[in-house]
Amino acid sequence: VSPSDPRRPAPRSRRRARPGPGTAGRLARELADSDPLLAGLVSAAMDAVVVVDDEQRILLFNAAAERMFEAKAGEVLGQPLDRFLPERYRAAHAQQIERFGRGGLTSRRMGALGRVIGLRAGGEEFPAEASISQAEVGGHRLFAAILRDVSERSRSEEALRRQALILDQVHESVVALDLAGVVVFWNQAAERLFEVSREDALGRPMDALLAATNILPGVVAEVVAAVLASGHHEAENEFVSASGRRGYHHTSCSLLRDAAGRPAGVIAVTQDVTERRRTLEAHLEAELRARRAGELAEIATLTAGIAHDVGTPMNTILGYAQMLERSLTDPADRERASIIAEQVRRVARLIRTLLDLARRGDRASAPVDLARVLDDALGFFREKLRRRGIEVERDYAPVPPVLGDADRLQQVFLNLIVNAADAMPDGGVLRVSLASPEPGVVEVRVRDTGEGISEEVLSRVFDPFFTTKPRGQGTGLGLVVSRGIVLDHGGTIEARSEPGGGAEFLIRLPVDGAGGRPSGPASGPT
Amino acid sequence: VGNGLGVLVVDDDPAMCRMLVECLCAAGFDATSAHGVDEALALHRAHGYARIVSDVQLGARDGFALLEEVQAGGPATRVILMSTSGSPTAIRRAERAGAFAFLTKPFDPGELVGLLRA
Numbered sequence: 001v002s003p004s005d006p007r008r009p010a011p012r013s014r015r016r017a018r019p020g021p022g023t024a025g026r027l028a029r030e031l032a033d034s035d036p037l038l039a040g041l042v043s044a045a046m047d048a049v050v051v052v053d054d055e056q057r058i059l060l061f062n063a064a065a066e067r068m069f070e071a072k073a074g075e076v077l078g079q080p081l082d083r084f085l086p087e088r089y090r091a092a093h094a095q096q097i098e099r100f101g102r103g104g105l106t107s108r109r110m111g112a113l114g115r116v117i118g119l120r121a122g123g124e125e126f127p128a129e130a131s132i133s134q135a136e137v138g139g140h141r142l143f144a145a146i147l148r149d150v151s152e153r154s155r156s157e158e159a160l161r162r163q164a165l166i167l168d169q170v171h172e173s174v175v176a177l178d179l180a181g182v183v184v185f186w187n188q189a190a191e192r193l194f195e196v197s198r199e200d201a202l203g204r205p206m207d208a209l210l211a212a213t214n215i216l217p218g219v220v221a222e223v224v225a226a227v228l229a230s231g232h233h234e235a236e237n238e239f240v241s242a243s244g245r246r247g248y249h250h251t252s253c254s255l256l257r258d259a260a261g262r263p264a265g266v267i268a269v270t271q272d273v274t275e276r277r278r279t280l281e282a283h284l285e286a287e288l289r290a291r292r293a294g295e296l297a298e299i300a301t302l303t304a305g306i307a308h309d310v311g312t313p314m315n316t317i318l319g320y321a322q323m324l325e326r327s328l329t330d331p332a333d334r335e336r337a338s339i340i341a342e343q344v345r346r347v348a349r350l351i352r353t354l355l356d357l358a359r360r361g362d363r364a365s366a367p368v369d370l371a372r373v374l375d376d377a378l379g380f381f382r383e384k385l386r387r388r389g390i391e392v393e394r395d396y397a398p399v400p401p402v403l404g405d406a407d408r409l410q411q412v413f414l415n416l417i418v419n420a421a422d423a424m425p426d427g428g429v430l431r432v433s434l435a436s437p438e439p440g441v442v443e444v445r446v447r448d449t450g451e452g453i454s455e456e457v458l459s460r461v462f463d464p465f466f467t468t469k470p471r472g473q474g475t476g477l478g479l480v481v482s483r484g485i486v487l488d489h490g491g492t493i494e495a496r497s498e499p500g501g502g503a504e505f506l507i508r509l510p511v512d513g514a515g516g517r518p519s520g521p522a523s524g525p526t
Numbered sequence: 527v528g529n530g531l532g533v534l535v536v537d538d539d540p541a542m543c544r545m546l547v548e549c550l551c552a553a554g555f556d557a558t559s560a561h562g563v564d565e566a567l568a569l570h571r572a573h574g575y576a577r578i579v580s581d582v583q584l585g586a587r588d589g590f591a592l593l594e595e596v597q598a599g600g601p602a603t604r605v606i607l608m609s610t611s612g613s614p615t616a617i618r619r620a621e622r623a624g625a626f627a628f629l630t631k632p633f634d635p636g637e638l639v640g641l642l643r644a
Contacts, residue, residue, distance in 0.1 A: 311610030312539045312581075315632035319545040322635060323552060348632045355612065 030138060048128075048147040053140055054101065056081045056094065060144075068128075068149050070121040086119050100132060101141055107133035118147065126151040173270040176256060179228070181206050181220045184265060193249075193270060195241050212242035223253055227266045231255045236273065247274035292462075299480065303354045311351060318344040353411050353481060356488075367401035368409055370442060370509075374432055377413040381421060389427030396434040399442045402509050404489045412485050412493075415478040416446040416505050423450030423503060440511050447504040453497035461495050532573060533557045533642060536566045536580035536592065537608075546579065549635040555642065563587040567595055575603060577642050582609040582616065593623050606641055608633065 033039075042049050042060070048068040051060035057080055061073040069076075069084050076083075082090050093116075100108070108131055116130045128147045135142055167174045167185070173193040176185035186201040194201070196209050206220045215237075226233040233253040240246050251270040258264040321344060324337035378385075378392060385392060402409075420430050428449035435443045453461065462483050486493040491509035533555045535546045543559040550557035558573075560566035563584055570578065578596060582589035593605045604626040609616055612630030620628040627641050 307610065309610075311631035312537070312542050316539070316541045316545045318632050319549050319635040323545075323549060326552075344632065345634075351632070352612070352630070 045146075048149070049144065050081070050084075050147065051142055051144045052081050052097075053142055056097065059142065065147070068120070068126075068147065069118065084119050086117055086125055089117060097132075097143060101134060101143070106135070107131065115150070116147070118149075127154050171271075174267065175201075175206070175270070176265055176267045177206055177220070177224065178265040179224060179263065181224055183209065185267075190270070193241075193272060195243055195245075214238070214240040223268070224266050227253045227255050228263055247272055248277045249273065307351045307355050310347075314344055314348055314351070318348070349407065350411075353408060353485070356408065356485075366403070366406070368404050368406045369401055370399060370409070370434055370444060371396050373406055373410045374413055374434065374444070377410050377417055378432065380414060381417055385417075385421055385430065388421060388424065390421060390424055391427075391429050393429055393431040394433075395431065397436065399434055399436045400511050402442055402489070402511050404509070405485075408485045409489070412482040412507065413444070413446070415482045419478065419505075420446055420448035420450070420503075423448045428502075442509050442511060444507040444509070445504055447502060449502045452499045452501050453495065453503045454499060458495055458497055462493075531556045532575045533577045533579060534566060534569055534573075534575040535559045536561070536563070536578065536584070536589070538562065538581065538584050542581075546635065546638070550639070550642070553639045563589075563592045563595075566592055570596065570599075570603070577604050577606070579606045579608065579638065579642075582607055582611075582620075590619070590623055593620075593625055597624050606638070 042062050045062060045064055048065035049060065049062040050058060050065050052058055057078055058076050059078075061069075061071075061076050066073055071084075081093075085093055115127050118126050118128050120126065127150050129150050130148075131146045133144050135144070164185075164187075168188045170187060171189060173190035174185065174187040175183060175190050178184050182203060182205050183201045184203075186196075186198045188198075190201070191197055194209060194213075201209055207217050210220070211217070223233055223235075231254065234251065236248060236250045238246070239249040249270050250273045251268050253266050253268045255263055256265040256267050318341055321337050321341035325334050325341060328334045328337060374394075374396075378394075417430070417432075424430070431445070431447040433443075433445045433447075435445075437443050462479050483493050486507055486509070489509050490512075491507060493505065493507045495503060495505055497503040531554065533550050535543055535550070535557055536559070537543045537546070538561050540561065543561065547557040547559050555577075558569060558575075560569055564587070566578070566580065569575075578592070580589040580592050584592070589607050589609075593607065596603050596605055605624075606627045606629065607620045607625045608629040608631055610631045612628075617628050629638065629641075
């Protein structure tokens, strides 16, 4: 028990312990009797009322004071006020009262004295707001103090400060709005996320704070309405901050209610999910790529199976065609047999290409003059292009030879030229260009002036069996095979299009071939 | 047959067999056909061919099995294997097993004639 314990009053106080027949006791009685109405009012007051004389002895102690200080009026009347003040404040308090007494003021309103600290009989200290007034009664200067216990309010204020501090440390932005959409709370994460300081945000409409971003005006009102309707609202949206920072936000909004349970506002917790979303997107893309690779492998297996099955019959046709070519006497017949043999050889080449696609890996490669291969491919379709009214524009920059398989690369260009021609049934311009945008890389572009490729189709042009040509005219394998060949050469192929602006296929090939892939033995004595 | 112009063609596809036999005969060879390994070995024992042209895919006993048996009988016979699969693995295997040549179907019969005359 400390020396200031009120249960052990100082000896000096003990001397004046009882309201006796002295001045203080008389004044107390006079006060109590002076005006019954006033006495009743004081007694019923919600605030504690304590009257002291100029020696700080208690003359009046109402019911609220009894509750506040946990002491009966009968026990304290005539006693010094000190026992209700923590010891450390006693000296200062006495000086304050004296100064107030000397000054001309008759009263100071509640709170003007700032917080005072009271001491209950039980030893507990508590904060109170006080107002004080002074008056002369029967030749004595009396001081009346009205006190209001604010410990409850103080506790809730402290709790609020603590909560605000906690919310400040939350990683997510936490913003509270009233029902009109005005910001009433804004944590530190919100300052970072929205690039608006708390000072600038508090009291302003959320709409105004979002004006510099990509969030449309009216969205805040919509969100408030949605939360009012269902109690909760969640959204993920692309966000462009005032400074141009791009990202994805996930916002979860809940209804705020006041103490009476009435809707009071909305609390919005917003998270920057950009990273999460990018990771997810990358994951999905990888999955998609893996699935496409799997599909391609399946197609390749199927193709290899078919190629094997047709290999023998094709051989029989080729052999007989050659025999007829020699044995027929009519030159026209001999030429017909020759055409059969030539066409079979063409199919045989295609089969070999398909087999190669099915069997990625070692194969012979040699320096390939792409300009010559492109010209050969164009020459193959010269008649067809002319009949369609398609003009061919060649734009060949000098490029180094590319290490690879000329026949297979030609297959790619043939595919692209056929596709371009098919895209321009009513004529147009076929532009074929060759360039070396950087050392070690050669770029081939095949561009048409057809109607272009829609975004949906563009995303699928390299999918197996995807074709936009009428049934029976396209296998849907041309671009798959082409891509396989380009990939085998360590290159890339991509399709670009603007609707109505034609389509362009861009192939990039490294000049050193398939990234140093070892080349195998020549396949058989052909 | 002993004059070096006897050729045995082995393929389970009858049309392919017939075409090759006709082609080779037209080129001056004495060609006969068999449709399986057992039939081929029986004919070879009886006639002792200098040249055998065999498909690889013939069923449980394939062209490699035929090649092995023929090799065991002596180095006098040249065996040319043919297959629809021209994979480097198949080609290397044929080389190691001692095949004289390997042809990927479909091939030009003229090439075969050239190899037989070599």
